[in-house]
Amino acid sequence: MTTTTHETQIVADPDVPLVRITREFDAPPSKVFRAHTDPELVVQWLGPRGLEMRIDHYDCRTGGSYRYVHSDANGEYGFRGTFHEVRPDELIVQTFTFEGMPDGVALEKLVLEDVGDGRTRLTVTSLVDSFADRDAMIASGMEVGIVQGYERLDEVLAR
Amino acid sequence: MTTTTHETQIVADPDVPLVRITREFDAPPSKVFRAHTDPELVVQWLGPRGLEMRIDHYDCRTGGSYRYVHSDANGEYGFRGTFHEVRPDELIVQTFTFEGMPDGVALEKLVLEDVGDGRTRLTVTSLVDSFADRDAMIASGMEVGIVQGYERLDEVLAR
Numbered sequence: 001m002t003t004t005t006h007e008t009q010i011v012a013d014p015d016v017p018l019v020r021i022t023r024e025f026d027a028p029p030s031k032v033f034r035a036h037t038d039p040e041l042v043v044q045w046l047g048p049r050g051l052e053m054r055i056d057h058y059d060c061r062t063g064g065s066y067r068y069v070h071s072d073a074n075g076e077y078g079f080r081g082t083f084h085e086v087r088p089d090e091l092i093v094q095t096f097t098f099e100g101m102p103d104g105v106a107l108e109k110l111v112l113e114d115v116g117d118g119r120t121r122l123t124v125t126s127l128v129d130s131f132a133d134r135d136a137m138i139a140s141g142m143e144v145g146i147v148q149g150y151e152r153l154d155e156v157l158a159r
Numbered sequence: 160m161t162t163t164t165h166e167t168q169i170v171a172d173p174d175v176p177l178v179r180i181t182r183e184f185d186a187p188p189s190k191v192f193r194a195h196t197d198p199e200l201v202v203q204w205l206g207p208r209g210l211e212m213r214i215d216h217y218d219c220r221t222g223g224s225y226r227y228v229h230s231d232a233n234g235e236y237g238f239r240g241t242f243h244e245v246r247p248d249e250l251i252v253q254t255f256t257f258e259g260m261p262d263g264v265a266l267e268k269l270v271l272e273d274v275g276d277g278r279t280r281l282t283v284t285s286l287v288d289s290f291a292d293r294d295a296m297i298a299s300g301m302e303v304g305i306v307q308g309y310e311r312l313d314e315v316l317a318r
Contacts, residue, residue: 082222083241084241084256085256095252095254095266097243102244
């Protein structure tokens with residue numbers, strides 16, 4: 001059996017203000033895609049453990065938009081954006097803003113690749129317009145949320 | 160009377176893959192904003208002279224989307240994207256794709272500043288994820304379309 005890489009790689013690009021996240025999943029692209037686009041599945045895994053997630057709207061189609069709220073004992077954290085392009089089982093291009101920093105916006109691309117044996121490699125890039133903002137995004141603890149979120153996604157995909 | 164700068168400045172950022180366009184207009188922010196958001200006005204100025212413009216849809220509000228087609232004797236050129244945020248008289252954040260290069264996407268911010276005397280300074284930044292794509296965008300002749308488009312916008316604003 002081929003070794004599966006469940007490690008989440010998070011790399012700060014040296015040339016442009018972009019973060020690149022790579023992760024493999026034991027499920028085919030169609031299933032990983034659906035877990036990113038069906039709000040009833042998204043709400044089960046997006047974000048770190050220990051937060052409640054409430055979806056305001058999640059209209060994941062080309063030209064659609066989304067908003068969701070994470071909450072814990074300290075308060076609520078809203079996130080929103082638009083879906084620039086949604087190409088089934090292959091690609092999602094979306095914008096992303098944390099409402100606590102309303103002037104910050106990232107352009108995100110999620111690329112799904114079939115790597116055989118019913119597995120998928122997901123590559124997510126998040127582009128902002130300055131290295132300072134990119135480095136602040138990494139320093140803010142995004143890694144914990146991403147790693148834990150993908151562990152929860154593994155569990156959703158295994159059901 | 161203060162001197163008005165109608166020159167269009169187009170600058171390639173040295174640090175990030177971004178183009179910054181700066182232009183002043185002899186109209187207040189509310190009027191320049193409306194000329195960017197009302198499709199009946201947009202169709203009168205967006206793009207170079209000598210092209211026909213047809214708007215497929217132009218739903219310029221936070222979470223909306225747009226598509227338009229330029230055409231000339233050589234064919235049709237489609238453009239589309241989403242409006243991540245629309246803040247009246249101040250800010251438009253949108254995505255932009257030329258359908259002839261469907262995998263290319265830019266994140267654009269349009270900032271309107273009141274510079275007094277009924278004038279507005281417009282700053283547009285266009286961010287992509289590689290310097291090669293940014294430089295290709297500049298080399299493609301974007302300057303002609305932008306300079307001529309803003310001359311046409313001057314005419315719309317003067318009516």
